[in-house]
Amino acid sequence: MLVLLCLASAGALAQPVAQPPRQEPSVLRQGAEQFLRVQAAGLPGEVQITVGQIDARTSLPACASPEYFLPNGARAWGKTTVGVRCTVPSPWTIYVSAVVQVQGDYVVTALPVAQGQALGPNDVARVRGDLSALPAGIVTDPSQAVGRTVTMSLQAGTPLRNDVLRSIQAVQQGQTVRIVTAGPGFKVSAEARALNNAAEGQVAQARTASGQVVSGVARAGGVVEVTY
Incomplete structure (x- = not known):
């Protein structure tokens, strides 16, 4: 009887211990693609995303809520990398390569x-x-x-x-320009010398014959428009 009990105990001890569930790599790849699609929203064109394979030898404890992120310096553009990390039940972090074509x-x-x-x-x-x-x-x-x-x-x-x-310069430094000043019910013009280069719509400064410096909006043909 004692021999039978010992054999039964030995058999119970020999039973394998249940392994914790492992993380499915395909789930992580799908999550990385969805993450990149969100990051790429608003890009000027049709976005195509290809996520690289995860090494089959990678064995990670299953994670209920994987967190996806872009490492420092990475962006959702061209060849890139997505980080995936888990905090519970077991902390781990991996990096997945991807390509974002636009x-x-x-x-x-x-x-x-x-x-x-x-x-x-x-x-x-x-x-x-x-x-x-x-x-x-x-x-x-x-x-x-x-x-x-x-x-x-x-x-x-x-x-x-x-x-x-x-941009083509509407006004060039040193050029003689025409100052056009306009306001409610009046419009006058005078010659001045430009003090800076300015493209159409940029701010230009000019000095009048009396030495006064005025600022206005550069217009094509060497015109500085001052509005009150």
Whole structure:
């Protein structure tokens, strides 16, 4: 009888201990994609998100509420990384690679253009592609480029960036300008000398023949408009 009890006890001790549930990687990948879609809301174009695979050897305790975040320096644009962390029941953190592509319109040169040339409607064209693969500051609408000058010569088909475009100066420093002052029931004009460069709509300062410095809005043709 004693032998049977010992054998029964040994059998009970030999039973395997139940393992805690493990985290399903596919759930984390789906969560990372949903997180990136929220982060990418409002981007100018059609967003396509691809989340990388999680190493099959990764074994994590199941998490009731995984928290998704962008690591410092990461953003929902191009090649990126999403962090996933859990606090309970067991703390852990992993990082998942992803790619956020944004298919949208951008502007290129339709013809070769020379440095200093003012762009006209026929000098630019709209094309479609992955905006996330292009340099920062890409021009996405022809109206942002037409009427501005380029700071360098560009070949046909070159994507236009804001940092290579300059607004045409309506007023140039040292230029003789016409001060137009208007108010209720009156409008007068006088000549003055511009003290700064200003594009259309920017603030320009000028000194009159009497030495008075006035400020106004630069208008095409060397006009500084002062309104009261």
